[in-house]
Amino acid sequence: LGDSWAPTRYSSSPMERKMSAMACTVFNELRLEGKLCDVIISVDGIEFNAHKNILCSCSHYFRALFTSSWNNAEKIVYKIPGTTPEMMRLIIEYAYTRTVPVTADNVESLLIAADQFNILGIIRLCCEFLKSQLCLENCIGICRLTDHYHCPDLREAAYVFILHHFEEMTKVSTEFLDLSVNELKHIIGKDELNVKQEDAVFEAILKWIAHDPQNRRQHIAVLLGQVRLALMQAEYFMNNVKMHDYVRDNEECKVLIINTLTEMYNLNMHGPSYSDFTNPLSRPRLPYAILFAVGGWSGGSPTNAIETYDARADKWVNVTCEQESPLAYHGTAYLKGFVYVIGGFDSVDYFNSVKRFDPLKKTWQQVAPMHARRCYVSVAVLNNFIYAMGGFDGYMRLNTAERYEPETNQWTLIAPMHEQRSDASATTLHEKVYICGGFNGNECLITAEVYDATTNQWTFIAPMRSRRSGVGVIAYGNEVYAVGGFDGVNRLRSVEAYNPVANTWHTVPTMFNPRSNFGIEVVDDLLFVVGGFNGFTTTFNVECYDENTNEWYDVHDMGIYRSALSCCVVPGLSNVAEYVARRD
Numbered sequence: 001l002g003d004s005w006a007p008t009r010y011s012s013s014p015m016e017r018k019m020s021a022m023a024c025t026v027f028n029e030l031r032l033e034g035k036l037c038d039v040i041i042s043v044d045g046i047e048f049n050a051h052k053n054i055l056c057s058c059s060h061y062f063r064a065l066f067t068s069s070w071n072n073a074e075k076i077v078y079k080i081p082g083t084t085p086e087m088m089r090l091i092i093e094y095a096y097t098r099t100v101p102v103t104a105d106n107v108e109s110l111l112i113a114a115d116q117f118n119i120l121g122i123i124r125l126c127c128e129f130l131k132s133q134l135c136l137e138n139c140i141g142i143c144r145l146t147d148h149y150h151c152p153d154l155r156e157a158a159y160v161f162i163l164h165h166f167e168e169m170t171k172v173s174t175e176f177l178d179l180s181v182n183e184l185k186h187i188i189g190k191d192e193l194n195v196k197q198e199d200a201v202f203e204a205i206l207k208w209i210a211h212d213p214q215n216r217r218q219h220i221a222v223l224l225g226q227v228r229l230a231l232m233q234a235e236y237f238m239n240n241v242k243m244h245d246y247v248r249d250n251e252e253c254k255v256l257i258i259n260t261l262t263e264m265y266n267l268n269m270h271g272p273s274y275s276d277f278t279n280p281l282s283r284p285r286l287p288y289a290i291l292f293a294v295g296g297w298s299g300g301s302p303t304n305a306i307e308t309y310d311a312r313a314d315k316w317v318n319v320t321c322e323q324e325s326p327l328a329y330h331g332t333a334y335l336k337g338f339v340y341v342i343g344g345f346d347s348v349d350y351f352n353s354v355k356r357f358d359p360l361k362k363t364w365q366q367v368a369p370m371h372a373r374r375c376y377v378s379v380a381v382l383n384n385f386i387y388a389m390g391g392f393d394g395y396m397r398l399n400t401a402e403r404y405e406p407e408t409n410q411w412t413l414i415a416p417m418h419e420q421r422s423d424a425s426a427t428t429l430h431e432k433v434y435i436c437g438g439f440n441g442n443e444c445l446i447t448a449e450v451y452d453a454t455t456n457q458w459t460f461i462a463p464m465r466s467r468r469s470g471v472g473v474i475a476y477g478n479e480v481y482a483v484g485g486f487d488g489v490n491r492l493r494s495v496e497a498y499n500p501v502a503n504t505w506h507t508v509p510t511m512f513n514p515r516s517n518f519g520i521e522v523v524d525d526l527l528f529v530v531g532g533f534n535g536f537t538t539t540f541n542v543e544c545y546d547e548n549t550n551e552w553y554d555v556h557d558m559g560i561y562r563s564a565l566s567c568c569v570v571p572g573l574s575n576v577a578e579y580v581a582r583r584d
Contacts, residue, residue: 027054028096039066040077041092046085047077048092058095061117087113094122102129108145115149127154134161136168140175163192164288164572170204177211181219184208189226191583192576194288196524198228199236209246221252229256230263230282237264256281277313277583284312289571290359290579291523292339293530293558295327296565298538302326302346305560309530309542310580311523314556319579324364327351328564329423329517331379333386336406339568340367342388343374350375350394354404359570359579368409371402376422378473379566380433382453387414389435390421397422397441401451415456417449425473425520427480430500434461434480437468444469444488448480448498462503465496470516476527477547481508483529486516491535495545511552513541519567528555533563 030036030051037049055062065078080088087109094100100122102110107126114122130142131154143158145151162169166187170176179187187193188201195201205223209216224247229237237260247253263281277283291309293316295302304326307316330344330351338356345351350373355366374391381387388411389401397420402413417435424438424445436448444467449458468485475481480498482505484491491514496505511529518532527545531538540562542555573579 024096024098027051031092031096038075040075041088042077042079043083043085043088046088048088050092050095054095055092058098058121059091059117059119061119082116083113084109091117091119091122094119100125102126104133111145111149123149123151127151130154131157134158136165136172138175139165139169140173140179160192160574162187163190164194166193166204167195167200170200170207176204177208179208181216181222185223185226188223191283191286193285195285198232199240201227202232202241206244206246217246220246221250221256224253224256225280228281228283228285229260230267230279231284234264234268277581283583284310284581286576286580286583287312287524288576289523289569290573290576291521291528291530291567291569292332292334293519293565293567294332294339294341295330295344296531296538296560296562297328297517298560298562302328302564303560303562305562307558307560308579309523309528309555311526313581315581316556316558317579317581318559321362321364329375329377330566331374331377331388332566332568333379333381334568334570335381335384335386338406339570340386340404341566342379342386343370343377343391345375350392359573360575362578367406368404368411370404370411371413372398372400374398376424376439378421378424378426378435378438380426380428380435382428382431382433385453387426387433387451389417389426389433390424390438392422396420397439414451414453415458417451417458418460419445419447419449421445423469423471423517425471425482427473427475429475429478429480432500434473434475434498436464436473436480436482436498437471437485439469443467444486448482450500461498461500462505464498465505465507466492466494468492470518470533472518472520472529474520474522474527476522481527483520483527484511484515484518484532490514491516491533508545509550509552511545512543512554513539515539515541515563517563519565521567521569523569528567530567531558531562531565537561538563 031049034049037051039050039052041048041050052066090100091113102125107129111126139158139161143155146155241247242257260281263279287310293307304320304324306320308319309316326346327344331342333340338358340354340356342354343351352370352373354369355364357364370388373393374388377391378389386404390398399417399420401417402411404411420440421438424435426433426435433451438445446463446467448461448464450461451458464482467487468482471485472483483495493510493514495508495510497508498505514534515532519530521528530542531540538561540558540560542557543552544555545552
């Protein structure tokens with residue numbers, strides 16, 4: 001528990017721990033019966049019988065208090081100031097039981113009392129409770145609370161929450177408006193600040209100033225200097241930043257404006273590669289979510305390559321673990337802190353094996369194998385289960401499906417699909433799993449199915465507009481997108497999206513390049529397609545689609561030509577700097 005009750009040198013055996021718990025139970029029964037008690041704690045006239053040894057075991061405060069009169073045979077009454085009878089009752093109960101009911105109503109008072117009496121175990125429990133209650137409305141208040149108490153883990157969690165949810169937090173938090181200028185400057189200056197566009201940072205500054213314009217507008221220059229101004233769209237910068245009254249009326253801002261325009265010109269002339277990330281005006285923030293591209297087929301054989309995409313810097317980083325075996329036509333999924341690599345093919349064997357990667361420790365671990373060997377497998381995550389569907393086992397195309405539960409490390413068969421499907425693709429939308437296209441051994445498929453986990457049933461949905469094997473399927477903007485693939489004759493550039501309410505497919509603008517057997521994911525509200533086979537060769541080309549503009553955009557190429565890869569997105573890594581382009 002972190003206090004003096006816990007053993008500091010030797011770990012106790014289960015029997016010793018059981019005996020210790022029994023001793024606590026006996027002492028608590030004696031306390032409640034008023035027997036063998038040698039001290040009375042009085043708070044505002046309310047008295048509590050207790051045993052000195054028990055109180056000393058969890059609190060240095062009580063140990064110091066009792067030491068001076070330890071040999072006194074009389075039961076002494078100690079009047080304790082600065083707390084309430086209710087808090088003292090909880091503290092004494094904790095001393096005997098090592099548990100305390102922490103609630104939203106008592107947590108702050110309990111933390112104050114635990115700090116006063118130096119009870120680290122209660123402080124830890126309060127911090128764990130507050131950490132579990134972090135939300136947009138209270139994250140700043142909880143972070144400030146840690147200024148008064150030694151709660152480093154809680155402070156870190158609250159501050160990270162602020163950085164990761166900055167845009168949403170500024171829209172709803174009244175605490176945001178009460179930040180000091182130095183607190184706001186520190187937050188918006190961090191590389192870890194999770195904003196898709198720097199416009200959001202500027203708008204937050206304006207909102208903060210508007211809360212007290214007379215006293216706060218003088219701080220515009222010091223705050224604006226923390227914004228990556230050169231990364232803004234030129235039109236927004238010229239119309240909304242450069243021409244704003246706060247900026248135009250401030251002499252210090254004029255230098256910022258000139259420097260920003262110069263940096264924008266250099267970036268426009270030389271491209272993003274011009275930047276070495278040392279200029280604070282154009283230094284990209286660290287991404288909140290990392291796109292992992294795992295394995296694939298490259299140069300005529302499987303590869304073990306792993307690259308990560310830094311969406312804020314538009315750069316790929318090679319993070320290959322050379323000890324790992326090459327693999328292609330597998331599936332990947334991110335769940336509860338791990339990247340799972342499922343099934344696949346190494347040019348000799350078809351696998352039912354599953355391994356998982358810990359991106360914090362950078363270690364691999366084998367977990368329970370699937371019931372079936374699955375190459376060309378489709379994978380999706382729903383309600384903390386990983387689903388593996390269809391594929392090819394080396395002999396036949398499969399319609400079987402199964403799901404994995406990390407807590408039990410077990411795969412369980414679910415209802416089979418209506419069609420045999422290898423080289424299909426799957427996604428999750430609105431608590432259901434969708435699988436589209438694929439190959440049944442005879443033809444490329446135009447059909448699609450949806451799985452309802454509550455009934456364990458597959459149902460056909462409207463067929464796609466095109467046959468698609470080697471297709472990429474992803475949930476995006478409340479629809480299911482089916483991208484590219486092979487129709488039996490050609491690799492496709494075409495894209496279509498399924499509306500589950502209308503049970504209809506509609507066309508979406510085509511990609512720049514035809515491709516099948518590529519990676520597909522959504523990062524920062526953009527749909528990315530990664531690598532693949534274009535009908536002639538594997539490619540390292542990457543592009544993304546923005547539903548807001550209804551357009552495709554070129555993205556920086558991967559470092560490796562490959563198809564048959566699989567992608568997944570890993571959010572909120574504390575060591576994100578190890579997977580992105582260096583900022584120093």
